[in-house]
Amino acid sequence: MAHPTTQPLRRVRAALKTPWALSAALLVAVAVLDPQNLSTVSVFAVRALGHTAQYILFAVLLLAYLKATGAEVLVARAFEGRETRMIVLAALFGGLAPFCSCEVIPFIAGLLALGAPLSAVMAFWLSSPLIDPPTLLITAGALGWPFAIGKAVAAVGLGLFGGFVVRALSRGGALADPLRFYKRAGCCGCGAPKPVAPVWRFWTEADRIAVFREEFLSNALFLLKWLALAYVIEALLVEYVPAEVIAGLVGGEGLLPIVIAALVGMPAYLNSYVAPPLLAGLTEQGMTAGAAMAFMVAGAVSSVPAMAAVWSLVKPRVFALYLGLGITGAVIAGVLFQMI
16 A cells, blocks of 8 residues: 555656646757747647647547447447458448557457457458547648548558458468457457447437536547647657658658658557647658658557557467558558559
């Protein structure tokens, strides 16, 4: 049991690790080390955040509505019927589910424990962290609608690619029993959705109104604090990182910048709300559109926290396949987007 006097210290340490504290620390560093540019950096971040505010408002309203109505249970319908149908629907429904690469893990565990085929689960697994309605709006606000639509197409395409590759490999029995610790249906906390129809008129039930209010406030705070940090970092990138450095690494034509961007993006812990502002800063510094797409796809699928969760969930061969499909799909998406 912790000593009572240590509890305030723990709260202080926890507060110092928040995005708000990081944003403030970065601005204080600028004020100390380069005070003449503090206003430039601050104004850039505030204006960028203000430009995205309309998208943030619509995004949190939409996300709260989806949660309050229970619309995420529609995803479960993608895992019924013939395997080909399941793969296609899982890839498409992945764009509707509001899961990041970490949040999708308990959902995936539940589906696998319930006996859903790995091919369809992989299709959903790969597409879901890449895009959903709120992140589509955030991406459009930071990088424009062509990039946002390209990301949505890449998400569905990656899901289809992964699903059909896994189906082909599964026919030989190499991917049987993918979970490390197999659990049958009914496991506690597995995360699979209950087969209950959504209630679209959620305001008729007090409990759902409470869910809407809680989701709206929590997601608004989440987006605001992370996007504030993202735009401060973007301002620092634009102000202090020479354009020729970015252009030298991930600029120029050809396959190499796209591959480098995918490999760098793979371990990065950038959720779909934070990545667009940072990529906007990098593209201003010389990052190509194809490299930006590869970076975003790879980072969404395989951040370090997500990889740790996947490693604990599935057997090594499935883990290796997940990473291989993610990085390959990121490179392909970058190459195709660069060609358009």
